[in-house]
Amino acid sequence: MRSTGKARTDVVGRRTLRHVAAFAVVGVLAAAGCSRSGDDRIAEGGRYRPVLVNQVPAPSAPSPSDAPSSPSAAPSESPSESPSESSSASPSPSATESGSGSPGTVPEGEAFFDAPDPLPGDKPGGLVRERPAAADKAVAGGAKEQLVMYRTTGPDGQPVAATGTVTLPAGPAPEGGWPVLAWDHATTGIGAKCAPSRSGPGPSGQGSAEMLAEFVKRGYAVVQPDYVGMGVNGVKHPFLNGKSAAYATLDLVRAAREMDADVGKTLFVAGHSQGGHAALWSAHYATEYAPELELKGAVAVAPANDFAFLPYLVSQGDPATAMALMLLNGAAAADPSVVPADYLTDAGLAAAEKAWETCVGDQGEQLPSGTELFRPDAKMLALNGVLIGQLPQATKPAVPVFLAQGGQDPLAEANLPLARDMCDAGVTVQYKPYADLPHDATEVSTAGPDIVEWVEARKAGTAVEGACTFPSE
Numbered sequence: 375m376r377s378t379g380k381a382r383t384d385v386v387g388r389r390t391l392r393h394v395a396a397f398a399v400v401g402v403l404a405a406a407g408c409s410r411s412g413d414d415r416i417a418e419g420g421r422y423r424p425v426l427v428n429q430v431p432a433p434s435a436p437s438p439s440d441a442p443s444s445p446s447a448a449p450s451e452s453p454s455e456s457p458s459e460s461s462s463a464s465p466s467p468s469a470t471e472s473g474s475g476s477p478g479t480v481p482e483g484e485a486f487f488d489a490p491d492p493l494p495g496d497k498p499g500g501l502v503r504e505r506p507a508a509a510d511k512a513v514a515g516g517a518k519e520q521l522v523m524y525r526t527t528g529p530d531g532q533p534v535a536a537t538g539t540v541t542l543p544a545g546p547a548p549e550g551g552w553p554v555l556a557w558d559h560a561t562t563g564i565g566a567k568c569a570p571s572r573s574g575p576g577p578s579g580q581g582s583a584e585m586l587a588e589f590v591k592r593g594y595a596v597v598q599p600d601y602v603g604m605g606v607n608g609v610k611h612p613f614l615n616g617k618s619a620a621y622a623t624l625d626l627v628r629a630a631r632e633m634d635a636d637v638g639k640t641l642f643v644a645g646h647s648q649g650g651h652a653a654l655w656s657a658h659y660a661t662e663y664a665p666e667l668e669l670k671g672a673v674a675v676a677p678a679n680d681f682a683f684l685p686y687l688v689s690q691g692d693p694a695t696a697m698a699l700m701l702l703n704g705a706a707a708a709d710p711s712v713v714p715a716d717y718l719t720d721a722g723l724a725a726a727e728k729a730w731e732t733c734v735g736d737q738g739e740q741l742p743s744g745t746e747l748f749r750p751d752a753k754m755l756a757l758n759g760v761l762i763g764q765l766p767q768a769t770k771p772a773v774p775v776f777l778a779q780g781g782q783d784p785l786a787e788a789n790l791p792l793a794r795d796m797c798d799a800g801v802t803v804q805y806k807p808y809a810d811l812p813h814d815a816t817e818v819s820t821a822g823p824d825i826v827e828w829v830e831a832r833k834a835g836t837a838v839e840g841a842c843t844f845p846s847e
Contacts, residue, residue, distance in 0.1 A: 469505035480505045486523070487566065487607050489535035493525055498533070498621065499628025499664075500525040507539045511576040513596055514587040516541035521571055524629035528602055528609075529618045529708040536622045537605030539571050540630045541586070541596040542637070551638025552595040553833060554630065556623050557582060558645030558652035559598065560815075561678075563733035564611040564700050569600035574733065580646065581815025585822030592830070595637045599626045601652070603707060610730065613704025614648060614678060616655030616764050623656045624664040639668045642829050646818045650677030650766075650777075657771035671832040672771050673825050675778045676817050679788040682761035685717070686754040688744035695741045699729045705760050712760055722747035766792060774802040774838050776828045778821040780811030790844065797842035804828065804838050807845055 471479040480486060480503050494502060502523040512519040520540045528534040543552060562574035570576055577583040577598075586596050599622045603611030612618045623643060631637045643660075645653040650673075657672035681701060688698035703726055706712040714726050721742050741747070748754075777793045779786050786807070793805040806824060811817050832838075 469503075471503045486521070487537065487572065487605055489523065489606050489608070493533055493535055495525050498525055498527050499625040499632065501629045501632045502535060504540075504633060507571065510578075511539055511571055513541040513577055513590050514583065515544070515590045516596075517544040518542040518634075520633065522626070522629055522633065523606065524625055526602060526625035527621045529612045529615050530710075534602055534609055535606045536600060536602050536625070537569065537571055538597060538599040538622075538626045538629075540626070540633060541590055541598075542634060543590045543593050543595065545593070547636035547638070548593065550640065551631075551636050552593055553638055553640040554627050554642070555586070555589045555594045555596050555829065556627055556641065556643045556653075556656070557586060557596060557598045558619065558623055558643070558649030558656070559600075560645075560647035560649050561613075561700075561734060562604075563736075564603070564613050564703060564729060565731050565733060566604060566607050566609070566611075567731075568733035569605035570598060571600050571605055574600075574604075579815070581818035582646070582822070584819065585825060588822070588826050589829075592826070595630060595634075597623075597626045597630050599623050610707035611704060612708035613700050614651060614681065614761075614764050615704060615708040616651065616766075616769070617659065618708060619648075619652035620656040620659040621663060623652060624660060624667065627667060628664065639666065640833065641667045641669045642671050642673065642832070643669065644673035644675070644825060644829075645677075646675040646815075647813065648678050650674035651679070653677070654766045654769045654771060654775070657773055657775070658769035661772055669773050671774045671776065671829060673776045673778070673828065674766070675821055675825075676780055676783050676785050676813055677766050677777070677789060677792075679766055679785055679792060682758050682765060685748070685757055685761075689717075689748035689752060689754055691743065691745055693744070695725075695744050695747060696729070698744065699726045699741075699747070701761060702726060702757065703729055705757060709760050712757060717748055717752040717754070717757060719747060719749055722749075767795060770796075770799055771801055774804070774832060774841070776804050776806065776825065778806045778808065778817065778824065780813060780817045781807050781809040782811060783813035783817065785813060794844060802838050802841045804841055805844055 469480040481488065486503070486505065490502065494500070502525060504520045504522040507519045507521040511521070518541070521537065522540055523535055523537050525533055526536045559570050559580055562568045562570060567573045570580070577586050589596055601611060601622050602618050603609045627641055643653040643656040645651070653672050653674050654677055657669060660667060660669040684692070684694060685698045685701055688695055702712070702714055702717060706714050714723060718726055725741055725747060775796065777789060779789050790805065793803045796803050806821065808817065808820055811820055
């Protein structure tokens with residue numbers, strides 16, 4: 375029986391206060407670059423649940439236009455070269471440009487991340503260049519580990535370059551080729567240099583090292599996209615834009631298949647936090663955007679959720695300023711109707727511009743309060759509307775979903791209802807809570823063995839056990 379009147383109002387009010395408090399804690403951790411066990415993480419989301427799931431329409435997945443065009447430009451970053459990047463700077467027989475197979479033609483060092491203009495090729499997923507990945511970005515046990523640049527589709531439907539890594543297993547490929555596990559990373563920042571293939575954390579920093587090594591050991595090719603605007607210089611990252619993340623993920627699989635004919639069509643998508651959000655959107659768009667791939671399942675570990683109203687809360691004084699600026703910047707990168715100057719003061723615009731160069735864990739000066747960053751006359755509902763369209767509630771995967779969630783993670787209160795609502799919409803969901811885990815890399819390292827076994831069972835065609843059963847509230 376549903377509560378009504380004053381009783382229901384009191385319940386909603388208490389819940390909203392808990393959600394705002396959770397956002398504040400997460401935002402403070404994000405702004406401080408807080409670490410747990412040395413793994414820097416921002417929690418993308420919180421507990422505020424301002425809209426009903428069934429009020430969010432599932433978007434269609436149109437076939438993108440890929441007519442040659444220059445990507446939206448941003449000021450080019452020139453980060454200092456890290457030892458890991460310089461270690462893979464020299465050309466080698468495994469380095470090729472434009473998929474030509476010609477050795478020694480790949481730009482050295484940081485120049486690898488400057489995309490050619492115009493981009494070669496005419497199809498999403500086309501390989502632009504490749505070279506051996508740095509050792510600290512490698513997955514243990516891989517026979518070949520490449521850093522690749524490839525062609526994908528931006529949020530405006532136009533071609534754009536993206537980067538990521540591809541790990542191939544040892545030994546001969548089975549009939550039909552190696553199955554593929556696409557791993558989408560959690561938030562590392564929104565700047566080009568923050569990409570996991572560059573200065574961002576590799577598998578060990580994301581908590582995924584042992585899990586990905588186990589997949590490689592079992593004969594999977596592993597691909598790890600950086601996302602659009604991360605890795606490649608001169609492109610802005612559309613943070614938490616579902617379509618962009620999905621296209622970048624699916625096109626890296628295509629690039630891996632072009633790189634090596636032994637990479638098969640069987641695909642699983644997985645990720646943590648921002649990456650869990652990306653995995654759900656990849657599953658949503660896979661059938662129409664990449665119909666030649668055979669997606670068998672999606673894994674979302676604590677997917678980013680309930681972020682749509684965070685900028686509004688920050689404009690009213692909530693301390694999660696760093697996350698709010700990333701959300702505004704990302705929305706502006708994806709949607710030309712979002713103009714930062716319509717929302718931010720001069721101090722806010724300066725802070726937002728600096729956010730493009732700041733990675734999670736960077737030590738920087740304290741940000742001003744949200745009331746100083748946001749204009750008092752800003753019409754926040756327009757921004758809220760853009761962000762609502764990117765919530766994971768708008769996805770409807772056509773494949774089984776494994777949703778792993780830490781019980782001490784502020785996202786738990788949002789993602790259990792998400793799993794229930796997906797089940798109500800006809801999606802086969804296995805929800806696995808991990809009672810003592812916070813929102814950090816331990817969610818991945820702890821759930822890793824369960825993820826491997828779940829993926830293996832789906833590959834074998836085994837029915838999902840315990841689908842759409844949930845812990846009592």
